[in-house]
Amino acid sequence: MSKLNFGTKLLLILISASIISLGTMIFVISSYSYSNSENDAKNYISELTKKNAVEIKSTLDKAIIIANSFASKYESAAKHNEKVSKKATISYSKSVLEDNPFILGIWFSFKDNSMFYEKNLDEVNPHFYTKKGAFQPYVVRNSDGSFTIEPSDDYSLDFPWINLPYKNKRVSITKPYKFKIDGKEVLMTTISSPVYYNNEFIGAVGVDFSLDFFNKNISSIKLFKTGYCSVMDSYGKIISHPNVKALGKSMNEITSNKSILKSLELTKEGKDNIFSAENLKTGEISHSYSYPFEFGNTGTYWTFISTVPEEEYLEExxxxxxxxxxxxxxxxxxxxxxxxxxxxxxxxxxxxxxxxxxxxxxxxxxxxxxxxxxxxxxxxxxxxxxxxxxxxxxxxxxxxxxxxxxxxxxxxxxxxxxxxxxxxxxxxxxxxxxxxxxxxxxxxxxxxxxxxVCEDINKLTEVLDDFSKLNFRTRVKNDKGNVAVGVNNLADIITKMLIENKENGLTLDESSNILLKNVDKLNISSNEAATSLEETAAALEQITSNIRSNTENIAKMANYANDVTKSAKNGENLANQTTMSMDEINGQVNAINEAITVIDQIAFQTNILSLNAAVEAATAGEAGKGFAVVAQEVRNLASRSAEAAKEIKELVETATNKANQGKSIASNMIEGYKELNENIHQTKNLIEDIEMSSKEQLNGIEQINTAVNQLDQQTQQNAAVASQTQNIATLTDDIAKLIVTNADEKEFEGKQSVKAKDINIDKNSSNSNKKEEKKQSRSENNKEQETWESF
Structure with missing residues (x-):
C-alpha cells in the first residue's frame, strides 16, 4: 500500500469507501424506502377513506336537514291550525328530489291526516290517497330520472320508518330493506323525522335512499389495482360492497374473522381501526382501515372500510x-x-x-x-x-x-x-x-x-295577575296583538258589567228600603183596621143585646130611640172609617206593586248582563274562568231577586183582593146602618109596630155582626200578608246589599261614581196622607166609643 501512489490510494480508498458506503446505502435506502412506501400507502388509504366518509356524511346530514325541515313545516301548520295545500305538497316533494339526486323518494304519514288535508278522494289522482282515503302521496324517482307518485300505506307503528322516530324521539335511520318501486324491488334505507303537536307524537316524515346510489359511487373509487371500499350501517348491515350479493346482509353472515367483527364493535363506539382480513374477491390477505362517522348528531354511526391486498399497496x-x-x-x-x-x-x-x-x-x-x-x-x-x-x-x-x-x-x-x-x-x-x-x-x-298574541307576554301576564286579584283597572298598553286587545276588551266589558251590577244593586237596595217602609205602613194600617173592627164588633154585640132588651121591654124603647139613632150614626161613621182604611191599604198595595215591578226589571237586566259576561268569559278561554264564576254568582243573585219579587207580587195581589172584599163589606154595613136609622124613625112614629120592627132590627144587626166578624178575619189575613211581605222585602234588601258588596270587592274604573237609579216614588205625600188618615181615624174612634158608652 505504501508503494502505491496517492491516486491509487485515493482510488482504493474511494472504491472501498464507495463499496462500503454504497452497500450500506443500498441496504439502508432499500429498508427505508420499503418502510416509507408502506406508511405512505397506509396514509393514502386512511385519507381516502376519511375523505369519502365525509362525503357520505355530508349527504346524510343534508338528508336529515331536509327531513327536519319537512317535519317543521307540519309542526308549524299544526300549531297554527292551518291546512296545507295538496298541490304545494306535491310541488315541494318534487323540488326536493330535483335538487337532491341522491334521494330516491320523499313521504309523510300521520295518525290523523285531516289535521293538514281534507279527507276527500281525488277521482283524477286516486294514487295520491291511501286505502282509508288519507292524502299521503309517495313521490319517488324512477330509473330514468322522472318522478312517479305512488300510493302509500296508512299510518302504522309496525313500519320501522315510523316506529324508530316514535321510540327514539329524534331523527332515525332504518336498517336496509327491500321495497317495490315502479314494479321493481329496491334495496333501500330511510331517514325519518318525528312530528309533534303539543308534545304528542302525531306522525313522521322522511326521505328514502337507494343503496344502489351509494354502491355505484363507492364502487367507482379506484384503490390501487384490486382494492375496494365498502360501507356498513350501525346495525352491521352492508350498505355498499363490490359483491352485490352481499348488499343488505349482516357482516356476521359473510365472515367470522374476529378482526373484522372486532372492528365493527369499535365503530359503534366511534373508534377507527386498522386490521388484516381476507379479501372477499381474491382470497388474499388484505390491509383494511375502518373509519366510523356520525351523521346528524344522532349517535348513529356508519362505517367506511377500505381494503387493499398487501402486495398491491407494498408494490412500490x-x-x-x-x-x-x-x-x-x-x-x-x-x-x-x-x-x-x-x-x-x-x-x-x-x-x-x-x-x-x-x-x-x-x-x-x-x-x-x-x-x-x-x-x-x-x-x-x-x-x-x-x-x-x-x-x-x-x-x-x-x-x-x-x-x-x-x-x-x-x-x-x-x-x-x-x-x-x-x-x-x-x-x-x-x-x-x-x-x-x-x-x-x-x-x-x-x-x-x-x-x-302580543309583543311582550310579560305585560299580558301582569294584567292577568291583576285580574286574578279582582283588579280590573290595568290594561295591556301599546300592544296590537289579538290576545292583548281581547284582554283589554274583556276588562272593559267586565268593568261595564260591574258598574251596572253596582248601580242595579244600589237601586235594588234603595227600592227594598222603600218597600220595607211601605210594608211597615201597611202593618200599621192593618193593625189599626183590626182594632177598629174589634171595637165595631163589640159595639154590634152591645147593639144586639140592647135590641133584645128592647124587644122584652117595648115600653122602654121609645125613651132610648134617640140614643139608638146616635149609636147607628156612630156605626155608620165607623163603617165609613173602615172604607177609608181599605182605600189606604189599596194605595199602599199599589206602591208595593210599583216597587216590585222595579225589582223585577232590575233582576232581568242583571241576568242579561251576567249572561253577556259569561259569554265574554268563555271567549277569553282559560283566562276568563274567574270572570265566569263571578258572572254565575251575579246570575244566581238575579234569579233569587226575580223569585222574591214574584212571591211578593202574588202576596200583594192577594192582599188587594182581600181589601176589595173588606171595602164591599163595609159598604154593605153602611147600607145596614141607613136601614137601621129608618127603622128607628119608624119606631118613634109607629110605637105600635115596635115589636115587629125590633125583630127586624135584631135580624139586621145579627147580619151586620156576621159581616163585621168576616171583615175582622179578612183584616187579620191582611196583617199576616203584610208580615210575609215584610220578610220578603228584608230578604230582597239583603240580596241588594250582597250585590253591592260583591261589586265593591272588585277594583274597576268608575267604581266610586256609581249611584242608584231614580225610582220616582213620592214618599212625602204618602206619609202625610197616612198621618192625616190616622188622626181622622183616631178622632172617629173616640166619638164612637163615647156614643156607645152613652148608649
Missing amino acids: AIFIRNFSIGFGLVVLLVIIVVVLYSIRILNKNLTSIKEGLLSFFSFLNKDSKDAQLIKIDSEDEFGQMAKVINENIEKTESLIIQDNILIEDVKRVVNEVKEGRFNKKIEKSTDNESLEELKNTFNEMLETTKKN
Missing part, C-alpha cells in the same frame, strides 16, 4: 428494493440521489396536504377558528390536488362562518323569546338554503305570534 416498496439491488453499484448513487430527492418532495407535499386537511378538520370540529390552506406552488398532481382542496376549504369555511353567525343570531332571538318578547327578528343571512329557509320560517312564526 418492493419495486424500489429490487431496483436498487438489480442495478447495482453503477446506478446506486444516482438512484439514492433520485430516491432521496423524490422522497423528500413527496414527503413535503404529503405533509403539506396532511397539515392542511388536519387544519381543515380541526376547523370543522370547532377545535380552531379558521382553516389553513395547503401551500404547494407546483403545477403537478400535488399542486392541482392542493388547489382543489384549498378551493373547497375556502368555500366550506365561508359557509360554516356564515352558518355560525346565523346560529348566534338565532340564539339571540331565542333568548329574547324565552323572556317573552316576540318583536325580534333574525337579521343575519347565509348561503345555506336550508338554514335561510329555516330563518325565514322562524321569523314568520315570530311575526304571526306577535300578531295573534
Whole structure:
C-alpha cells in the first residue's frame, strides 16, 4: 500500500469507501424506502377513506336537514291550525328530489291526516290517497330520472320508518330493506323525522335512499389495482360492497374473522381501526382501515372500510428494493440521489396536504377558528390536488362562518323569546338554503305570534295577575296583538258589567228600603183596621143585646130611640172609617206593586248582563274562568231577586183582593146602618109596630155582626200578608246589599261614581196622607166609643 501512489490510494480508498458506503446505502435506502412506501400507502388509504366518509356524511346530514325541515313545516301548520295545500305538497316533494339526486323518494304519514288535508278522494289522482282515503302521496324517482307518485300505506307503528322516530324521539335511520318501486324491488334505507303537536307524537316524515346510489359511487373509487371500499350501517348491515350479493346482509353472515367483527364493535363506539382480513374477491390477505362517522348528531354511526391486498399497496416498496439491488453499484448513487430527492418532495407535499386537511378538520370540529390552506406552488398532481382542496376549504369555511353567525343570531332571538318578547327578528343571512329557509320560517312564526298574541307576554301576564286579584283597572298598553286587545276588551266589558251590577244593586237596595217602609205602613194600617173592627164588633154585640132588651121591654124603647139613632150614626161613621182604611191599604198595595215591578226589571237586566259576561268569559278561554264564576254568582243573585219579587207580587195581589172584599163589606154595613136609622124613625112614629120592627132590627144587626166578624178575619189575613211581605222585602234588601258588596270587592274604573237609579216614588205625600188618615181615624174612634158608652 505504501508503494502505491496517492491516486491509487485515493482510488482504493474511494472504491472501498464507495463499496462500503454504497452497500450500506443500498441496504439502508432499500429498508427505508420499503418502510416509507408502506406508511405512505397506509396514509393514502386512511385519507381516502376519511375523505369519502365525509362525503357520505355530508349527504346524510343534508338528508336529515331536509327531513327536519319537512317535519317543521307540519309542526308549524299544526300549531297554527292551518291546512296545507295538496298541490304545494306535491310541488315541494318534487323540488326536493330535483335538487337532491341522491334521494330516491320523499313521504309523510300521520295518525290523523285531516289535521293538514281534507279527507276527500281525488277521482283524477286516486294514487295520491291511501286505502282509508288519507292524502299521503309517495313521490319517488324512477330509473330514468322522472318522478312517479305512488300510493302509500296508512299510518302504522309496525313500519320501522315510523316506529324508530316514535321510540327514539329524534331523527332515525332504518336498517336496509327491500321495497317495490315502479314494479321493481329496491334495496333501500330511510331517514325519518318525528312530528309533534303539543308534545304528542302525531306522525313522521322522511326521505328514502337507494343503496344502489351509494354502491355505484363507492364502487367507482379506484384503490390501487384490486382494492375496494365498502360501507356498513350501525346495525352491521352492508350498505355498499363490490359483491352485490352481499348488499343488505349482516357482516356476521359473510365472515367470522374476529378482526373484522372486532372492528365493527369499535365503530359503534366511534373508534377507527386498522386490521388484516381476507379479501372477499381474491382470497388474499388484505390491509383494511375502518373509519366510523356520525351523521346528524344522532349517535348513529356508519362505517367506511377500505381494503387493499398487501402486495398491491407494498408494490412500490418492493419495486424500489429490487431496483436498487438489480442495478447495482453503477446506478446506486444516482438512484439514492433520485430516491432521496423524490422522497423528500413527496414527503413535503404529503405533509403539506396532511397539515392542511388536519387544519381543515380541526376547523370543522370547532377545535380552531379558521382553516389553513395547503401551500404547494407546483403545477403537478400535488399542486392541482392542493388547489382543489384549498378551493373547497375556502368555500366550506365561508359557509360554516356564515352558518355560525346565523346560529348566534338565532340564539339571540331565542333568548329574547324565552323572556317573552316576540318583536325580534333574525337579521343575519347565509348561503345555506336550508338554514335561510329555516330563518325565514322562524321569523314568520315570530311575526304571526306577535300578531295573534302580543309583543311582550310579560305585560299580558301582569294584567292577568291583576285580574286574578279582582283588579280590573290595568290594561295591556301599546300592544296590537289579538290576545292583548281581547284582554283589554274583556276588562272593559267586565268593568261595564260591574258598574251596572253596582248601580242595579244600589237601586235594588234603595227600592227594598222603600218597600220595607211601605210594608211597615201597611202593618200599621192593618193593625189599626183590626182594632177598629174589634171595637165595631163589640159595639154590634152591645147593639144586639140592647135590641133584645128592647124587644122584652117595648115600653122602654121609645125613651132610648134617640140614643139608638146616635149609636147607628156612630156605626155608620165607623163603617165609613173602615172604607177609608181599605182605600189606604189599596194605595199602599199599589206602591208595593210599583216597587216590585222595579225589582223585577232590575233582576232581568242583571241576568242579561251576567249572561253577556259569561259569554265574554268563555271567549277569553282559560283566562276568563274567574270572570265566569263571578258572572254565575251575579246570575244566581238575579234569579233569587226575580223569585222574591214574584212571591211578593202574588202576596200583594192577594192582599188587594182581600181589601176589595173588606171595602164591599163595609159598604154593605153602611147600607145596614141607613136601614137601621129608618127603622128607628119608624119606631118613634109607629110605637105600635115596635115589636115587629125590633125583630127586624135584631135580624139586621145579627147580619151586620156576621159581616163585621168576616171583615175582622179578612183584616187579620191582611196583617199576616203584610208580615210575609215584610220578610220578603228584608230578604230582597239583603240580596241588594250582597250585590253591592260583591261589586265593591272588585277594583274597576268608575267604581266610586256609581249611584242608584231614580225610582220616582213620592214618599212625602204618602206619609202625610197616612198621618192625616190616622188622626181622622183616631178622632172617629173616640166619638164612637163615647156614643156607645152613652148608649
